[in-house]
Amino acid sequence: MYDFITDIHSNSTAVRYKRNQLKKKIVYRMNSSGPQTIPLLSRELKISMPSVDRLIKELIADAFVEDMGEGPSEGGRKPHQYKIKPSSYYSLCLDISISEVKMALIDFNNGIHHPIKTHFKRLEDNQEYVEWLVSIIELFIIESAVSFSKISGISIALPGLIDPDKKVSRSYFTQLEPNLWDYLQIKLNKEVLIDNDARLMTRGEHVFGxxxxxxxxxxxxxxxxxxxxxxxxxxxxxxxxxxxxxxxxxxxxxxxxxxxxxxxxxxxxxxxxxxxxxxxxxxxxxxxxxxxxxxxxxxxxxxxxxxxxxxxxxxxxxxxxxxxxxxxxxxxxxxxxxxxxxxxxxxxxxxxxxxxxxxxxxxxxxxxxxxxxxxxxxxxxxxxLGHQAVLLGAHVSLIQHLFKDVM
Incomplete structure (x- = not known):
């Protein structure tokens, strides 16, 4: 993960922390509002245009942001527009139902990068099912040809009663030790979020539908x-x-x-x-x-x-x-x-x-x-949105988790 997203204040200087927070704000605005110009970012973030220009150049050097060329005039010279580079980062999203599992990689421009993969298998409340889940996730990542380092996290939709803040599933995998969140995080070496499927569908509809x-x-x-x-x-x-x-x-x-x-x-x-x-x-x-x-x-x-x-x-x-x-x-x-x-x-x-x-x-x-x-x-x-609604909602959940301190 790029350090400006995961940077923690206690582990960095005040100057570096502030700079990384500004980068996060820029990236989040691009994710939530689409392509941005330097004058627009300057107004929204209340920092000078030269400062925004330097931050944008750093993000381009990091291969996170790309220049789209000139955009519409804002009065005078046409400013360049910038957007998140589609290949920079991805959310790995799963929609688990009683009878099947759908998986997709969604980039930080909110586009589905890899064809949605469906596995038909009845949801079973046991460790064998969870181990099977780990195996198909690992295979999906390999088949996608996306670098493991570019996957920002894993966001999962699951049926039943779920309290994501307390990491409690009251319907499935209640006896799993450690809990499902921590078990998958240990096995896959990525941060894992889990929430109810209908609520994630609702997130997807509220943002994109x-x-x-x-x-x-x-x-x-x-x-x-x-x-x-x-x-x-x-x-x-x-x-x-x-x-x-x-x-x-x-x-x-x-x-x-x-x-x-x-x-x-x-x-x-x-x-x-x-x-x-x-x-x-x-x-x-x-x-x-x-x-x-x-x-x-x-x-x-x-x-x-x-x-x-x-x-x-x-x-x-x-x-x-x-x-x-x-x-x-x-x-x-x-x-x-x-x-x-x-x-x-x-x-x-x-x-x-x-x-x-x-x-x-x-x-x-x-x-x-x-x-x-x-x-x-x-x-x-x-x-x-069809079946994409749940997957897009899982993506929104992960994005909001990663950028919660600058939203």
Missing amino acids: LAAGKNDVLCINVGAGLGMGMILNGQLYRGNTGSAAEFGHIKSTNSSLPCYCGQEGCLETIISGPAMEKNAMAELSKEDISAIRKITEADDKSFYEGILDFAKQGNASCKKIIQDTGHELGLGISTLIILLNPEMIIIGGCFAGTGDLIINPIKQAMLSIPVQKFAEGTEIVTSQ
Whole structure:
């Protein structure tokens, strides 16, 4: 890691520390706001243009920043624009679900550098699974051809109850010694952050997606499970112990099915990828099931994603499965609207980009409950970020951790 990012005040002179803090501020502004000019940085950081010029030259010499050439005129001579060099540093981000693991390298310009890699393996609450996780991370780094020294840290999305500040997972790997954070950090020799997958999806949407600039947003993540994150008053809301917004484990009057959490009748048992798969086995023809399996195996997709693909293509039985799922989701969303009165609800995960296919049955279900007066001004949309939302949120989490002292 470049020393100006990891530099600690107690280990450096006051002059060096101040200089490194200014470099961090410059890099963070480039990460959060895009290309910068020397006059703009001078105004924002309240330091002289010659000082900014010297800092920029040092960052260029460090191969961290690059000159983009002349930008738009700010009145007079056109200033040069500078941005973070894409190959300078990366976040290694993982999205672990009940049935699969997605991995991506994301550069400090917020671009996904390496194709997203997916491994299909059921999440197991044991040390063997964690050791497998370490092995696929190491292999992914080797295959990416990115120098290990350029990976700034590892940020992981995990389902279940997680308190990232206390490094506590209450759902998985509770018996692992040392805790999951420290175990992975020792094995991989990188700083490791872990947070709930739906909350990281919400971070991704709030920075890069439809929730950008909004103050009160609910993000619902439908996939191997059912999760939710909340932006309240412009901030990610975690609750007292980090377990707020466990939407998937609210009881449903329409289900008595057992849930992995130990309860019966959780919303997740009827609104999730596995729930759609169970319905498909009962409602689809053998020919349709065989066709979906053939396509999903060839494309490295889960079976429930294949159901969605067939529904988009007009398959009536698959469309009915989506409509039934949307109806149950709409009933649950009605309660959320009455409780929280959000300005936007984003449906993500496997339903990202499905538009009216899922939105229409949600709205139809809401008509059966008198929520219209509560729902005025609440927009219900599907995510445009797709599966990238969780990975981008994991990246945001790591960036904010690295630059927290200059934000």
